[in-house]
Amino acid sequence: MKxxxxxCSLQIDDYLDLLNLAIQLGDVKWQREITRKMEMTLSSLETTSK
Known part of the structure; x- marks a missing residue:
């Protein structure tokens, strides 16, 4: 589990880096996609920790 x-923590860090880049570029569609993927990763982490 560890x-x-x-x-998942490393994936979130990578997604945050990409999200910062998407924000700098002003790419709203990419921002939404990255946010959705982060939510899925966090949901997966919550499921495995139960």
Missing amino acids: TTSRR
């Missing part, structure tokens, strides 16, 4: 948590 490995899954660490992997």
